[in-house]
Amino acid sequence: MSETLWRSQLSQGLEPMDIRLSPEQxxxxxxxxxxxxxWNKAYNLTAVRDPGEMVSRQLLDSLSLLPFVTAPHLLDVGAGGGLPGIPLAVALPEQRFSLLDSNSKKTRFLTQCVLELKLDNVDIIHGRAEACDPSIRYTQISSRAFTALDNMVAWCGNLLAVDGEFLAMKGQFPDDEVAALPADWRVKAHHPLQVPGCAGERHLLIIDRDPNTGG
Known part of the structure; x- marks a missing residue:
């Protein structure tokens, strides 16, 4: 039974990550x-289909972002199958999460997740980043396998507070993408992410406006 396997893998993975969740979470x-x-059978939400890999590559990978989430209201762009937004929202019930995606099938799935999991700290936005209300600014915007960094700051920069930051999750360190960032943006910090059960590299890039350029 997949659920039994997932509970066991989750318990084993959370311990070395020093993450404590309630039985309900x-x-x-x-x-x-x-x-x-x-839903993945019909909607193609994620490439990970092996039940034995889902905890490490989806849940634990998403939860590796937990130590860096400090905003009371975080926007997750290109939310897709709800990663990392849904696991983060489960782990941080006192904080708000807005999940944005332009694919109607994916936002339909996310809406169903919010209903079935009773996540009253999550709202779903169907549309492109450029179409979002620019009067709402977020101090943190997360992304996981969303797009190249220069696209991310171009499409979502107007949604980021002046002193806000992007939390960009990547696999291998994207040297070419960093080099292509516009001059008024910088990599403020970089953290290798340790995810139990994941063999490949994982990196978090924290990106903000470069104060030395007036951006």
């Missing part, structure tokens, strides 16, 4: 994986 995450696996 664990059940929410397991239920989320169940929804993801079910």
């Amino acid at each position: 664990v059940e929410q995450l397991v239920a989320f994986l169940g929804l993801l696996a079910k």
Whole structure:
């Protein structure tokens, strides 16, 4: 049974990451994986289809961002199958999360997740970043396998508060993308992410406006 495997893998993975969740939160995450696996058959939400890899490559990978989420209201762009937005929202029930995606099938899935998991700290936005209300500014905007960094700051920069930051999750360190960033943006910090069960490289790039350029 996948749920039993997921609970065991989640418990084993959370310990070395020093993440403590309640039994209710664990059940929410397991239920989320169940929804993801079910809807993925028709909606192609994620390339990860092996139940044995879903905890490490989806849940634990998303939760590796937890130490860096400080905003009371975070925007997750290109939310897709809800990664990292849904796991973060489960783990941080006191903080708000807005999940943005332009694909109607994916936002339909995300809306269903919010309903079934009873996530009253999550709202779903269907549309492109450029079409979002520019009067709402976020102090943190996260992305996971969304787009190249220069596209991200071009499309979403107007949604970021003046002193805000992007939390960009990547696989290998994207040297070419960093080099292509506009002059008024910088990599403020870079953190290798350790994800139990994931063999490949994982990196977090924290990007903000370069104060030395007046951007």
